[in-house]
Amino acid sequence: xxxxxxxxxAPVLRRISAEAVLQAMVSAGELTAGDLIAATGLSxxxxxxxCDELIGLGWVLETGGAASPAATGTQPGGRPSRxxxxxxxxxxxxxxxxxxxxxxxxxxxxxxxxxxxxxxPWRDEHVGALxxxxxxxxxxxxxxxxxxxxxxxxxxxxxAIPAPVTDDGHAVALESYLPGMAALDLRTxxxxxxxxxxxxxxxANLAVLAERWCGAAQGVDNVVVLLAGERLGAGICLGGxxxxxxxxxxxxxxxxxxxxVGNTDAIGGMCRELGAIAAAEILAGDRPVAAGESVLxxxxxxxxxxxxxxxxxxxxxxxxxxAVEVVAxxxxxxxxxxxxVSTLLDPELLVLAGGPAGAGDVLLPVFEQQLxxxxxxRPRLAASTLGDHSALVGAVRTALDHAFESLLG
Amino acid sequence: xxxxxxxxxAPVLRRISAEAVLQAMVSAGELTAGDLIAATGLSxxxxxxxCDELIGLGWVLETGGAASPAATGTQPGGRPSRxxxxxxxxxxxxxxxxxxxxxxxxxxxxxxxxxxxxxxPWRDEHVGALxxxxxxxxxxxxxxxxxxxxxxxxxxxxxAIPAPVTDDGHAVALESYLPGMAALDLRTxxxxxxxxxxxxxxxANLAVLAERWCGAAQGVDNVVVLLAGERLGAGICLGGxxxxxxxxxxxxxxxxxxxxVGNTDAIGGMCRELGAIAAAEILAGDRPVAAGESVLxxxxxxxxxxxxxxxxxxxxxxxxxxAVEVVAxxxxxxxxxxxxVSTLLDPELLVLAGGPAGAGDVLLPVFEQQLxxxxxxRPRLAASTLGDHSALVGAVRTALDHAFESLLG
DNA sequence: GTAGTTTATTAAGGACTTTAATAAACCACT
DNA sequence: AGTGGTTTATTAAAGTCCTTAATAAACTAC
Numbered sequence: 001x002x003x004x005x006x007x008x009x010a011p012v013l014r015r016i017s018a019e020a021v022l023q024a025m026v027s028a029g030e031l032t033a034g035d036l037i038a039a040t041g042l043s044x045x046x047x048x049x050x051c052d053e054l055i056g057l058g059w060v061l062e063t064g065g066a067a068s069p070a071a072t073g074t075q076p077g078g079r080p081s082r083x084x085x086x087x088x089x090x091x092x093x094x095x096x097x098x099x100x101x102x103x104x105x106x107x108x109x110x111x112x113x114x115x116x117x118x119x120x121p122w123r124d125e126h127v128g129a130l131x132x133x134x135x136x137x138x139x140x141x142x143x144x145x146x147x148x149x150x151x152x153x154x155x156x157x158x159x160a161i162p163a164p165v166t167d168d169g170h171a172v173a174l175e176s177y178l179p180g181m182a183a184l185d186l187r188t189x190x191x192x193x194x195x196x197x198x199x200x201x202x203x204a205n206l207a208v209l210a211e212r213w214c215g216a217a218q219g220v221d222n223v224v225v226l227l228a229g230e231r232l233g234a235g236i237c238l239g240g241x242x243x244x245x246x247x248x249x250x251x252x253x254x255x256x257x258x259x260x261v262g263n264t265d266a267i268g269g270m271c272r273e274l275g276a277i278a279a280a281e282i283l284a285g286d287r288p289v290a291a292g293e294s295v296l297x298x299x300x301x302x303x304x305x306x307x308x309x310x311x312x313x314x315x316x317x318x319x320x321x322x323a324v325e326v327v328a329x330x331x332x333x334x335x336x337x338x339x340x341v342s343t344l345l346d347p348e349l350l351v352l353a354g355g356p357a358g359a360g361d362v363l364l365p366v367f368e369q370q371l372x373x374x375x376x377x378r379p380r381l382a383a384s385t386l387g388d389h390s391a392l393v394g395a396v397r398t399a400l401d402h403a404f405e406s407l408l409g
Numbered sequence: 410x411x412x413x414x415x416x417x418x419a420p421v422l423r424r425i426s427a428e429a430v431l432q433a434m435v436s437a438g439e440l441t442a443g444d445l446i447a448a449t450g451l452s453x454x455x456x457x458x459x460c461d462e463l464i465g466l467g468w469v470l471e472t473g474g475a476a477s478p479a480a481t482g483t484q485p486g487g488r489p490s491r492x493x494x495x496x497x498x499x500x501x502x503x504x505x506x507x508x509x510x511x512x513x514x515x516x517x518x519x520x521x522x523x524x525x526x527x528x529x530p531w532r533d534e535h536v537g538a539l540x541x542x543x544x545x546x547x548x549x550x551x552x553x554x555x556x557x558x559x560x561x562x563x564x565x566x567x568x569a570i571p572a573p574v575t576d577d578g579h580a581v582a583l584e585s586y587l588p589g590m591a592a593l594d595l596r597t598x599x600x601x602x603x604x605x606x607x608x609x610x611x612x613a614n615l616a617v618l619a620e621r622w623c624g625a626a627q628g629v630d631n632v633v634v635l636l637a638g639e640r641l642g643a644g645i646c647l648g649g650x651x652x653x654x655x656x657x658x659x660x661x662x663x664x665x666x667x668x669x670v671g672n673t674d675a676i677g678g679m680c681r682e683l684g685a686i687a688a689a690e691i692l693a694g695d696r697p698v699a700a701g702e703s704v705l706x707x708x709x710x711x712x713x714x715x716x717x718x719x720x721x722x723x724x725x726x727x728x729x730x731x732a733v734e735v736v737a738x739x740x741x742x743x744x745x746x747x748x749x750v751s752t753l754l755d756p757e758l759l760v761l762a763g764g765p766a767g768a769g770d771v772l773l774p775v776f777e778q779q780l781x782x783x784x785x786x787r788p789r790l791a792a793s794t795l796g797d798h799s800a801l802v803g804a805v806r807t808a809l810d811h812a813f814e815s816l817l818g
Numbered sequence: 819g820t821a822g823t824t825t826a827t828t829a830a831g832g833a834c835t836t837t838a839a840t841a842a843a844c845c846a847c848t
Numbered sequence: 849a850g851t852g853g854t855t856t857a858t859t860a861a862a863g864t865c866c867t868t869a870a871t872a873a874a875c876t877a878c
Binding site: 010011013 | 864
């Protein structure tokens, strides 16, 4: 079936070895040959040979020599070992989160450390698809200037968008999503300014990569991230691999089939829901709310239509009954969705990410309690530790993956 | 993180080459060196060298020579090519489907062709877990005798059971499932009679392997199989890989959260449902059914409590309104479940397997129509081509996978 | 300064692969 | 029957990469 045109020639071995060495270096800082032998199983001559080659390519630095900082002390005597370090600044990657309300861009080094970053809200929500892409492009140029880097030093870019993405790099048109976006071939969105390979994926998918990499799901192979900010989407990782289906895996439109949830169009993420429902509650209240009676109204500054998710959370934290009720309503919906996902996919861990992650102290207990009432599988629960950076960090992660993969191929 | 202790030593290359050659042979019958060169990308000397080695190990036969059957005609002149064939009888594998109502066992060769097979219903549904396993063991011995094989010629065994299975080979206890089964370590269930490695998995998971291998989902990487016989379970394959989650992925208990479906315990597969609901309908009918008025009653032989799924399907096929109604009710439930699964996982194809597969002509149109009414993703639909053999064939497939994997390691 | 210890480097040997050259086996034609 | 043409098998030579074993280097401690 699968005609593998790549014969198993000798250099394949070198590639395997180099990959092993490089991987050990990415997650470890300064290493001696002995460390690398332990990590890779290779012999000493091979390790040195591979490292020399990587040094030649610029990916690795030989650190220290005589004046290595931590070198003294650790070594019990004997010829000092050579010390190798990944050259994190040999190249860079780009991450872009083209969100519903704002755009975030960043530059990161080969370790994934973010060098420079900018977040900018859209002027208003009617900014068109093409213009959004152009804004991102302009920001990227600013960031490159700011960091003093050249576009040629960037190996790859990752981009998150709040909608499913097909394999050929097109956004799937959702009713609720930006018109015009689906018509773009996003893979070429940054051209002609930037020629780097652009990996586009949906924000929830990238969020799960991020959480597994350096967030709340490190070391967990079966995990679902509920990205619950402006929209509600799930990023699914099973068996250590991201699940994309035909591109639209993780969509939560099935909520309309779950009891207690209304029609599709109304389904947003928690932030939107918290604000919207709270506003509606207050506005629909048949009695006028007296000053001081409601923390929520207080926070909203007497303008209920301006109430935000943060206000609701803060009010709930202070015990405001109306806010607590709103939180309960929204979490109930989320819990039902989570129950379906958990039962069907049986993940070990469920991570709440996006806007609400910072309010984990308020939301998570409610969520846990409501999920417990449903007869579903019981995964561990956690709030994201990445704030609303999950998607952006995930974009960096895909870009890095791509960079390392194409690096030795 | 992952300390890979396997250094990239030279023999790794040979292993890669051998794997490529073997894989090409499994799916192709008799092959010349030229074919293998095209399939693997290896050079001619390497191909011959690998084949000679495999011949020495017994896995490959050199067929033909002078009297090869299809050899003449194809070759335009020149030195005749050596022809290699997988020695399908070099070893064997075992498949077992420990179903809810019956047990099926088989022996298959390295190509997966079933040599001998036996299906036997349980005496009654109260046969205990341990006894069921013993019965399977006895049947396997009979099959070995029948085929004239020795237990030592069997490389691996696969076993399907109608419940989730944990990684350590234990069935997950479900209310509806056989008491006592969860306490067994199924991996050692065939010992001490048979020492072969036993791969236990849930029937729906194995069904999806089978459908992809030689059923309705060949060549499809994103597919969900709804195994809808006595119970309802989903086998999920995404990105070409079986999704197991923590072992219980594919469970359909979320149906209780879907509108229009009652409590958990009542949820069975289509066969059970069709029979049960039809019986209830008939029995609850307030007017006595006149002879000839209902095809369904006719088929049931005036004993409504004995009505089977086959009868309902047959009656519906003949247009009996009551039967059509029952089919619609049952398919509605299935369609809702399928809508949730499709939306969340976005598979290309949905396969209906298990008992109902044979009745695809009746069920599929109804299913398709009802699924279409739901606002979900729209995968292609198909009925299994494996009858109720999906799980058994899948058990053979896992056993084969294991056998080939351990063969060159 | 010398013994002891740890690591780097060099050398030798083995397992693969590939390409190129040579030998074998068959057809078709005269 | 013999000879040319053609296709495939086999052998030979060269190269890459790994490993183990031996040798050299660099440093500490006494």
